[in-house]
Amino acid sequence: MPELRKTWPDIAHIHRRLDCNVVTGNIEHKPRTPEDFGHTSKPEALAKTFNKKYAGNAWGQISGKGHHSGLVDGASLLAHHVVWMFASGEWPKLDVNHINGKPDDNRISNLRLATKEDISRNLSMNVKNKSGVNGVYFDKSRSKWIAEIKQNNIKIWLGRFDHLIDATDARAAAERELGYHENHGKRLSRAIPI
Numbered sequence: 001m002p003e004l005r006k007t008w009p010d011i012a013h014i015h016r017r018l019d020c021n022v023v024t025g026n027i028e029h030k031p032r033t034p035e036d037f038g039h040t041s042k043p044e045a046l047a048k049t050f051n052k053k054y055a056g057n058a059w060g061q062i063s064g065k066g067h068h069s070g071l072v073d074g075a076s077l078l079a080h081h082v083v084w085m086f087a088s089g090e091w092p093k094l095d096v097n098h099i100n101g102k103p104d105d106n107r108i109s110n111l112r113l114a115t116k117e118d119i120s121r122n123l124s125m126n127v128k129n130k131s132g133v134n135g136v137y138f139d140k141s142r143s144k145w146i147a148e149i150k151q152n153n154i155k156i157w158l159g160r161f162d163h164l165i166d167a168t169d170a171r172a173a174a175e176r177e178l179g180y181h182e183n184h185g186k187r188l189s190r191a192i193p194i
Contacts, residue, residue, distance in 0.1 A: 009073075066104050
């Protein structure tokens with residue numbers, strides 16, 4: 001997981017460059033004026049070209065990991081941080097987590113400030129998982145199901161079980177006790193509800 005930025009672009013500058021609908025999470029380019037290109041030899045032409053190509057259009061793109069990101073005057077920003085800033089008036093001091101686990105769903109109602117521990121308790125199931133339950137795997141050498149969970153990045157042993165359902169129950173009880181999010185361990189699609 002990438003570290004949260006130590007420095008952020010000026011908020012007023014971002015407001016001049018982007019428009020954001022925090023309800024939908026959509027971000028668009030704002031029109032530019034010739035003054036925005038004053039350091040060039042043809043500021044009027046550059047402003048006209050920029051506005052024809054970008055003004056009113058969606059900002060950024062979706063990365064390979066599903067996050068929406070883009071550039072503002074050379075500064076790379078994640079859309080969920082931008083939406084948070086537009087909604088709250090300040091850059092996030094913690095990371096911003098997608099509650100439903102969908103990294104391209106940047107509606108403010110789907111975002112929350114979270115610690116790394118909070119985020120780890122809201123992860124979807126790893127694609128390599130074979131048991132269908134996070135923290136549960138089969139130990140072939142003993143022909144038993146193993147259940148584990150992490151708290152504060154420390155693995156906690158929950159036991160060795162004869163049946164998958166027993167290991168699953170032990171894991172679910174530990175998740176409830178440790179305050180894991182209800183989405184933790186679910187396989188989530190990339191579709192965003194309307």
